[in-house]
Amino acid sequence: MRMHRKKNLDIRLNNCGDILLDNKIDLNAKLAVKSPNYIDINAVYKNDNPLCLEIGCGKGGFAISHAQKYPQKNFLAVERLSNVIISGAEKAAQLKLNNLKFLITNAELLKGFLLSGSVDKIFLNFSCPYPKKGYENRRLTNAKFLDIYSHLLAGGGTVEQKTDNKDFFKYSFDSFLSNGWQILFCTEDLYSIADKDNIMTEYEYRFTSQGYPIFKLVARPPKSLND
Numbered sequence: 001m002r003m004h005r006k007k008n009l010d011i012r013l014n015n016c017g018d019i020l021l022d023n024k025i026d027l028n029a030k031l032a033v034k035s036p037n038y039i040d041i042n043a044v045y046k047n048d049n050p051l052c053l054e055i056g057c058g059k060g061g062f063a064i065s066h067a068q069k070y071p072q073k074n075f076l077a078v079e080r081l082s083n084v085i086i087s088g089a090e091k092a093a094q095l096k097l098n099n100l101k102f103l104i105t106n107a108e109l110l111k112g113f114l115l116s117g118s119v120d121k122i123f124l125n126f127s128c129p130y131p132k133k134g135y136e137n138r139r140l141t142n143a144k145f146l147d148i149y150s151h152l153l154a155g156g157g158t159v160e161q162k163t164d165n166k167d168f169f170k171y172s173f174d175s176f177l178s179n180g181w182q183i184l185f186c187t188e189d190l191y192s193i194a195d196k197d198n199i200m201t202e203y204e205y206r207f208t209s210q211g212y213p214i215f216k217l218v219a220r221p222p223k224s225l226n227d
């Protein structure tokens with residue numbers, strides 16, 4: 001189903017001010033990666049605290065709660081749809097959260113925005129499972145994306161993935177392993193373990209209220225120059 005473009009979207013995006021980083025991106029992945037437009041992270045957050053990244057942040061509920069809970073960490077919430085990210089960006093702007101920024105882009109382009117080894121943790125929360133075989137390369141745990149995450153993560157950095165989708169979880173688990181990643185943690189029922197640090201996302205709230213189990217894994221990239 002196609003989503004209607006929200007009314008006055010451009011004005012609303014502009015009104016978010018510096019919560020939204022440069023969103024005038026080149027949507028051609030090859031061009032964007034060839035001519036990088038690196039974000040000066042220390043200048044943006046005015047500190048050199050560790051940077052966490054969420055890819056596919058949707059309406060930004062997780063990003064906002066994370067930024068509130070961990071003021072000593074910077075957070076960058078990435079989403080390809082401006083129509084969706086706007087709610088989170090507006091709320092964060094109202095809350096005046098200095099450690100949270102939003103970026104409208106496709107995950108494929110991230111190497112063009114962030115320096116190698118600049119990210120401490122990447123969250124993949126309820127990423128679109130793209131179940132059709134023909135769309136496998138759009139899954140955010142496809143080898144193509146794992147390569148981008150390895151590039152971005154600092155030594156010791158990890159990817160944390162949560163999903164309600166068993167097949168997608170299995171695909172992701174296998175993809176991490178076959179690409180040389182180490183699985184540090186894995187559960188097929190997150191709510192069977194008391195994880196007091198868990199922050200619920202909008203999708204997570206929906207699925208847990210319907211009684212679905214939540215799958216979670218934490219993975220570390222193969223040893224790289226950043227280690």
Ligand SMILES: C[S@@+](CC[C@H](N)C(=O)[O-])C[C@H]1O[C@@H](n2cnc3c(N)ncnc32)[C@H](O)[C@@H]1O
Nearest residue numbers: 056057058079080106107125126128201202203
């Ligand atoms: C199912 S929603 C989950 C939203 C939120 N993380 C949550 O858990 O409530 C997945 C989001 O990922 C975004 N997305 C999918 N592929 C993406 C990509 N390649 N780059 C950036 N965002 C992407 C979609 O637009 C969508 O908003």
